[in-house]
Amino acid sequence: MNGLMMDYQLTIDRILEHxxxxxxxxxxxxxxxxxxxxxxxxxxxxxxxxxxxKALVGLGVExxxxxxxxxxxxxxxxxxxxxxxxxxxxxxxxxxRLSADQLAYIIxxxxxxxxxxxxxxxxxxxxxxxxxxxxxxxxxxxxPRDVATTLQNVVFYEDLIDGSDEDFAWLxxxxxxxxxxxxxxxxxxxxxxxxxxxxxxxxxxxxSNQAGALAISEKDVVLPVVPQFHAMAWGTPxxxxxxxxxxxxxxxHLQAQPLARMIEEERVTVxxxxxxxxxxxxxxxxxxxxxxxxxxxxxxGGSAMPRALTKAYESELGVNVVHAxxxxxxxxxGTVCNLQAHHEALPLEEQWDVKATQGYPILGVEMRxxxxxxxxxxxxxxxxxxxxxxxxxxxxxYFKRPIDESYMTTDGWFRTGDVSKVSPDGYMQITDRTKxxxxxxxxxxxxxxxxxxxxAHPKVxxxxxxxxxxxxxxxxxxxxxxxxxxVEELTEAEIIEFIRDDFAxxxxxxxxxxxxDIPKTSTGxxxxxxxxxxxxxxxxx
Ligand code: AMP
Numbered sequence: 305m306n307g308l309m310m311d312y313q314l315t316i317d318r319i320l321e322h323x324x325x326x327x328x329x330x331x332x333x334x335x336x337x338x339x340x341x342x343x344x345x346x347x348x349x350x351x352x353x354x355x356x357x358k359a360l361v362g363l364g365v366e367x368x369x370x371x372x373x374x375x376x377x378x379x380x381x382x383x384x385x386x387x388x389x390x391x392x393x394x395x396x397x398x399x400x401r402l403s404a405d406q407l408a409y410i411i412x413x414x415x416x417x418x419x420x421x422x423x424x425x426x427x428x429x430x431x432x433x434x435x436x437x438x439x440x441x442x443x444x445x446x447x448p449r450d451v452a453t454t455l456q457n458v459v460f461y462e463d464l465i466d467g468s469d470e471d472f473a474w475l476x477x478x479x480x481x482x483x484x485x486x487x488x489x490x491x492x493x494x495x496x497x498x499x500x501x502x503x504x505x506x507x508x509x510x511x512s513n514q515a516g517a518l519a520i521s522e523k524d525v526v527l528p529v530v531p532q533f534h535a536m537a538w539g540t541p542x543x544x545x546x547x548x549x550x551x552x553x554x555x556x557h558l559q560a561q562p563l564a565r566m567i568e569e570e571r572v573t574v575x576x577x578x579x580x581x582x583x584x585x586x587x588x589x590x591x592x593x594x595x596x597x598x599x600x601x602x603x604x605g606g607s608a609m610p611r612a613l614t615k616a617y618e619s620e621l622g623v624n625v626v627h628a629x630x631x632x633x634x635x636x637x638g639t640v641c642n643l644q645a646h647h648e649a650l651p652l653e654e655q656w657d658v659k660a661t662q663g664y665p666i667l668g669v670e671m672r673x674x675x676x677x678x679x680x681x682x683x684x685x686x687x688x689x690x691x692x693x694x695x696x697x698x699x700x701x702y703f704k705r706p707i708d709e710s711y712m713t714t715d716g717w718f719r720t721g722d723v724s725k726v727s728p729d730g731y732m733q734i735t736d737r738t739k740x741x742x743x744x745x746x747x748x749x750x751x752x753x754x755x756x757x758x759x760a761h762p763k764v765x766x767x768x769x770x771x772x773x774x775x776x777x778x779x780x781x782x783x784x785x786x787x788x789x790x791v792e793e794l795t796e797a798e799i800i801e802f803i804r805d806d807f808a809x810x811x812x813x814x815x816x817x818x819x820x821d822i823p824k825t826s827t828g829x830x831x832x833x834x835x836x837x838x839x840x841x842x843x844x845x
Contacts, residue, residue: 314506316389316483317474319546324350327522327548333570334378334553335562337446342379346545349383351470353412356387359464363418363441367392367475370414371477372439373533374398374429375422377553380445380461381532384420387539389483389502392475396485397533400425401826402495406436410487410495413704420461424556430454456600456833479503485703487633495701498633500536508635508697509542511668512796517640518574518603518626525570525598529554529563530606531576534827535636538576538605538628549574560588571598578606578828579613583765586616587789597622603638606631607755607829608734608752611660612760618656629662629734630721635697638671639663639732646729660756662724663735672717673726683726688717688735688748691724705783723750739796740832742771742781749781749811757803757818758783760825764799768822768830769813772839775780783813784835784844786822794818817844 305426322735323330328347336342352659364421365371371388373395375381388395396414398407407429411419415438415569421429423446433455444451445461479502489493512518520526520543528551536542542553552570554563563585582604590598602617605628614625622788628642630636641663647655667672673681681689694717701707711719723736735741737752742749753768758767766786787794804812823834838844 310790313477313479313502315476315479316386316505316542317504318506319542320350320353320386321392323545323548327545330522330548330550332379332382332551332553335555335557335566336378337556339557339562340421342380349379352465353383353387353390354470354472355465355468356383357474358388358392358470360391360393360418361469361472362448362468363459363464365393366829368394369418370394370396370416370485371471372396372398372411372414372416372419374400374419374425375445375532376400376424377528377532377537377556378422378446379553380420381423382541382551382553385484385532385536389476389481390474392477392481394482394485396690397536399487399533399826400428400531403722404432406495407432408736409496411436412438414438414485414487414496414497417441418443420445421447421455423451424450426453428457428606438812466782476502476800478626479506484536486533486632496705498635499636499703500697500708504635504697505536505539505542507668508539508637509546511666511697512539512543512637513547514667514779516642517637517666518543518601518628520544520547520549520574523571524549524600525552526550527552527554527563527566527570527575529558529575529581531827534606535630535632538603538630538636540576547718549813554598559596561592564588564592564594566597567599567715568594572596573598573600574603575599576603576605578605579609580607580766580824580828581608582617583613584652586621587765589621591789599623601626603628603639605662606827608662608756609660611656611756614659615656618659621651625659626658627662629732633699633718634669634693634695635721637666638669638699639665639692641731644729652706658731661731663726663732664730665693665732668697670760671726671732673724683728685725685727688725688750689722690738691720691722691732693720694718723748740770742769742779744774744779744781744810745777747810751781752809753779754783754803754811754813755830757806760801763788763794763803765789766822766830768835770832770839772814772833772836776815780814781811782815782817782839782844784817784819784822818845819844 334342484500615624627641630638681687712795765788823831
């Protein structure tokens with residue numbers, strides 16, 4: 305129809321141009337490998353990004369080519385988040401915690417043409433390099449000139465920038481162009497690639513910054529602890545520049561001590577990370593108190609935030625915890641748990657019950673829960689079903705894989721593989737991954753509910769519940785429990801006693817096993833596949 309609005313392309317370079325125009329003096333601080341701080345402004349970043357984009361074209365990168373990044377959260381990685389899409393190519397973030405085999409598989413599958421490597425990770429990358437076929441150039445940063453390497457065709461990042469200039473027009477001219485990709489952690493089968501478009505990431509940025517979501521603004525100081533190789537650091541490199549926030553990048557310093565220091569010294573207002581990070585930080589702060597009350601939103605996702613930890617942060621440290629849920633396939637943001645007006649008069653304990661849920665879908669994401677016969681279930685806070693989603697920043701297909709019903713319904717909803725229930729006011733609560741549910745005597749038991757209850761015990765640091773085979777009931781729950789620092793004795797009886805009143809008797813774990821550590825996936829989730837294998841091999845006794 306005539307007379308409609310402009311056909312304005314929603315490309316990522318628009319965010320960068322806006323940041324440079326509106327917030328040129330805002331800073332990005334990075335903790336470098338040696339612990340010192342690198343500081344520069346958005347205006348500095350802008351110039352370097354332009355130069356880098358141009359240099360990529362000079363290296364032979366063409367529209368649609370995949371360019372890998374193997375790096376911590378730092379200013380160079382931030383630059384790559386814009387420079388690669390600005391050159392019309394696809395920024396493929398590589399998970400540094402994968403095995404050499406998995407890493408090579410992903411690079412070959414994506415056909416990465418160039419890979420940028422953080423010098424602190426060079427040795428790690430070199431283990432995979434002999435298996436990699438597609439890469440034509442490696443670009444190194446945070447590495448001395450005389451660094452010894454087995455890699456071929458190596459250039460230095462700063463040389464690329466120095467040898468280039470800012471006279472460059474962005475090549476991202478169409479919002480439908482691909483701009484980034486990330487493979488899922490792949491706990492089952494081969495890792496699968498989610499390919500993001502300029503348009504989807506632009507809309508995700510607006511979605512993430514809407515009121516009621518993360519709403520990152522010029523008043524914020526943001527610390528993305530969530531790695532840039534995990535689901536695009538939850539979009540923070542884009543939402544920060546869009547909002548004009550100051551950024552603090554932790555580099556390789558993800559231990560509780562430096563994080564506490566950065567939060568206190570930089571007066572961080574938004575910090576984002578997985579529960580393991582915040583568990584570690586909490587125990588660190590118990591021993592070495594610091595003032596982290598500048599945080600207005602401690603954003604936590606990736607796995608369920610234990611209710612007890614939310615309560616501890618809020619009641620003891622004055623920190624507002626914002627639980628969020630998402631997936632690599634969703635760019636990643638799906639739901640955010642901010643309290644609404646009708647929660648405010650509730651007693652604190654009930655508010656923490658709400659905060660234990662993963663929250664409500666943000667505008668741009670639709671969700672539904674579906675029962676075993678494919679029927680849509682009501683939002684009554686009781687019934688559990690498979691969570692399905694749709695929206696403009698959710699994949700329609702995995703990269704180079706056929707669409708099939710294991711992940712897309714015939715009516716166009718993405719099957720998350722999560723099982724959840726939804727309250728009448730739209731707050732969604734994950735009860736399990738489909739494959740992690742415990743089915744005992746025909747009844748479902750939620751491992752996440754049990755974990756939440758066990759982790760409220762003051763002597764417990766982490767707990768993971770898995771199903772173990774049982775002759776009579778088919779499956780029974782087993783809890784693996786890691787004691788809190790300094791705890792010398794922790795018994796099964798103590799744990800069972802602690803949670804007995806919260807559950808029906810048949811929910812109580814048959815076994816509680818105290819372990820030194822709970823295995824984790826490359827993105828910090830409890831690795832239940834490994835736990836189940838340990839149990840099968842008789843190692844969990
Ligand atoms: P990933 O793509 O690696 O981020 O993994 C996505 C999966 O992580 C989801 O499908 C959930 O199973 C899990 N997940 C993410 N956020 C949460 C959360 N807040 N609570 C529970 N599980 C979560």
